[in-house]
Amino acid sequence: MAHMLRGKQAGVHRDFSAGLHPQLFAIDEIARFGINSQINCLAYDPVQSLLAVGTNDTQFGAGQVYVFGQGRVSVVLPLPRKASVKAIHFVVDKLIVVDSKNEISVFSLETTRILASYSPPGSVTALTTDPCLDFALIGLQNGEIVAYDLDRQSPAPWRIPNLWKQQHPKARPTSVATLAFHPRDIGCLLVGYTEGAVIYSFKTDKPVKFFRYELQPGAPGGDSDPTSSTIRRYPRLTQALWHPTGTFVLTGHEDSSLVIWDAKDGRKILARTIQSTNVDEPGNSTWCCKENPDDTGILVAGGTPTTALEKGLTFIELGQTPIYATSSWQILTQHFEKSKSQHTLRTPPNAEVVDFCLVPRRSPHHAGSQDPIAIIALLASGETVTLSFPSGHSITPTNQLHVSLSYVHPFVSQVNLAYVERTRWLGMVENRSKGPSILKGGAEHRHTTMRFANRNIIQAAHADGTVRMWDVGHGDEIENEKVLQVDVARAVGRSSDVNVSSMSMAGATGELAVGLRTGEVVIFRWGQNKNHGKDVRHVEAKGFGLDTIIDRAEPGIKEGLVPLTMFQGQGQVTSIKMSDVGFAVAGFQHGGLVVIDLRGPAVIYEAGLDDLAGQPARGSFRRSNSQSQPKAEWPTCVEFGVMSLEGDDYSSILAFVGTNLGRLATFKILPEAQGGYSVRYVGSSTVEDKIITIAPLDAQLGDPADATQLSVAGLREGLKIDGVILAVTTAGARIFRPPAAKGAHKKWENVFCDSAAVVRYQAAGYALLGLFGDGSAKTFSIPALKQIASANISHILDVRRFAEAVITPTGDVIGWTGPSEMALLNVWGTGSDLTRSRDKLLNVEALTPPRPTISNVQWMTGTLHVTPADMDALIGGPNRPPSKQMMEQRRAEEEQQRAMKFAATTGSSSSEKDQEGYWAYMQRQMQERTENLNIMGDKMDHVEESSSSWADDVNKYISKQKKKAVMGFVGSKLGF
Secondary structure, eight states: OHHHHHHHHHTOOSOTTTTOOGGGOBOEEEEEEEOSSOEEEEEEETTTTEEEEEEOOBTTBOOEEEEEOSTTOEEEEEOSSSOOEEEEEEETTEEEEEETTSOEEEEETTTOSEEEEEOOSSOEEEEEEOTTOSEEEEEETTSOEEEEETTTTEEEEEEEOOHHHHHOTTSOOOOEEEEEEOSSOTTEEEEEESSOEEEEETTTTEEEEEEOOOBOTTOOTTTTOTTTTTSOBOOOEEEEEEOTTSSEEEEEETTSOEEEEETTTOOEEEEEOSSSSSBOOOOOEEEEEOSSTTEEEEEEESOSBTTOSOOEEEEEEEEEOOOGGGOOHHHHHHHHHSOSEEEEEEOSTTOOEEEEEEEESSOOOGGGTBSEEEEEEEETTSOEEEEETTTOOBOOOTTTSOTTGGGBTTBEEEEEEEEEOHHHHHTOOOEEOOOSOSOOOOBOOOOOOOSOSSEEEEEEEETTSEEEEEEOOSSSOOSOOOOEEEEHHHHHTOSSSOOEEEEEEOTTTOOEEEEETTSEEEEEEEEEOTTTTOOOOOOOOEETTEEEOGGGSOTTEEEEEEEEEEEEOSSOEEEEEEOTTSEEEEEETTSEEEEEETTTTEEEEEEEHHHHTTSOOBSOOOOOOTTSOOOOOOEEEEEEEEEBOTTOSSOEEEEEEEETTSEEEEEEEEEOTTSSEEEEEEEEEEOSSOEEEEEEEETTTOOBOBOOHHHHHHGGGTOOOBEEEEEEESSEEEEEOTTTOOOEEEEOSSSOEEEEEEEEETTTEEEEEEEETTSEEEEEETTTOOEEEEEEOTTTSOGGGGGGOEEOTTSEEEEEEETTEEEEEESBSOOOOOOOOOOBOOOTTOOOOOOOOOOHHHHHTTOOOOOHHHHHHHHHOTTOOOOHHHHHHHHHHHHHHHHHHHHOSSOOOOOTTTTOOHHHHHHHHHHHHHHHHHHHHHHHHTHHHHHHHHHHHHHHHHHHHHHHHHHHHHHHHHTO
């Protein structure tokens, strides 16, 4: 019966929740943002312009693959079983994933579904693919290499044994560390074993060169270890790479040595390191090149001294490679010994790069390292950083990478949500200097039309002091998908110790207020940057209690959210609120309170909560015993409203401030005769515990009594709103007339409330929605505060972070599911789970460029040219049917021929080839493949004979030319 009396006690005579019933309350999971677990690997496809990210299997989420394209294009590919992602490879229209349980999964980029999974006969230690081949070569822990047919989705008959063991029978067991096809000659494979490297020839089906790094006694090696320098040693190999032209081979070793070999004769050219002493084990490395593959450099992650202050990626620019045929051994050695330049691509302080991914301009060949424009580096912490190449300048992910990647670029530390008017948000498209786009692939699925006029704009504060804002939507069409960014660190004038503690964005004006743990309150406003393109020095200008910081706008932004003013408070900013009518209120941990009028801007009120106790006001604060130590008190939430207070016959702008001790103070914001506004404290009320939500309500209609531009404008015409306050605490809720009426109260039963807000369901009415410590979301009627419905959401959101969840007026809830992932829910749904993304990834019109081939000089010197078709025959065997791509092309040709015959006006007979049926075509293809394989075998058997014959022909030709030259000379002397 208590709920029937609460309305009368609160002075509310209507049931604002009359149209709501439990059947309407059902949880829909609309979307997820961020990365569910720690990132473990990266891959980029320059043809489709897509980025893939693989995660580890942790307590926060299962291992899975995220594929990102342009804008909001995103697809999540779950693994067939619980495991971590070890490696990712793009292969034309497929994505190959290797997991920690040694299972290889093949996904289709066209359907975004798994095509096949394969468990090789051993532990997978390396995998390589090529855009021109339908096969994946898999290196195993026992040193063997097997092949998997990606087109036929079955193992291929081709297999090679442990080549290193065959050459060194007494060597310790070796596994395959890396695999790489020759950049120009696809018939050569570089195999990196833990003991050394081998070049294997598909043409002769045998190894042709072995590379083993040997250190003689007395040689310092990469680590300069004095304890082992007196003995002969063989540092273990960690990586083997081709030079972009295939002329040289680079091997990386455990002692940080980088050894360069001549791929033709197998000789060692040079062994070097990044630093000469005190180095740790290098991580990843790649031999990259410009558009001209002879202009190269080596990019290395790691290999720097452990005592070095600056860590990151090291780029050794080698420059133009000398012509191999005309260069002496000394010239080649000097080219690699005396690099053109060497510099460090800086990463955040104390951040170690564990992996990186190059972003080539267009070509997928040369191991994905030709003409890169950027680097996406993975740090040991699980964060990512994007750098320009080769300069190493930091690239913001704003409007470059998917918003989910921004959650780890760097980690998000604070989140808030603003309910912004649609027209206001559509106009907030910043004009910022931007480099070439990194992700341009994919096409977003068209969603339903907009469900609500106002937009859910998230504000995400990052560890580097950056705040990014974008529309998370309502599961509907997003008209403005662009991201806004403000640099708080630049606004306060320092690069360290910039930790955002609170944020608020005005829904009508788009103004942003940011509070820091160090006490600064920074306000941003939409406008033009007068210093665009200039990095001007800050000129200190103080007035009205504020610092003007307009000149601290980012040089690269022309129009957007630019810093306006800053206030320096005492202690951490614990609560901040930006109103739609030009006022901002901030509370501090030391109990301070400040009100800022943005019309100046100017500070129009500043006081401490302790100072308010001595001011005359209606109502009183709860006082402690005079002998007991008073508890520290600070503001925990702030809200603006327009309503009439008890005893007033007019309405005014009000600011309500709740504290951690359950005190709710009311302030009037009044216009002054000479212009401007003043603030007056009018009273307070006490509730049981920490106040987490303040909701001003119209006591007659139930609508929010917020301080909107429309309601404030109505005050001039005598608008009067009979209002009440719904204050929610961790222990209960109270609805009353401000400033100090008793009202009605409800206490939560055996559970604490972490987050709450008043929500509306269409025209059915309003309800109080709360997230509770038992993992449930509950709705209560207004004003009776009777429970309507309850649902468990602990399987979706992290209960420990319920206090950081945000609830919107439409019933949307955005909360954390893990350290770097958030979920968007709606409580007025149908109980549906998160649906699979229907975004399109594959662009069938994006064609893979032709693979580089051997040069004319290599062909003239006897190198046999092997085509991808020859490789299909060698790896797939003579009985492999035509690929599905060939069959689909044939079907398309037959359909086109039938259409042409149907449309033809003459009855001319078709050729016998045109009348060839589909199965006849397949039979002919198999016969041609067998013939090609036989031809290939003949070529392999007669390579030496052909080379010898070619050399004899050249000698005969030279002798003939010499004879003609001599006879011509003699004839000229004799007068012939």
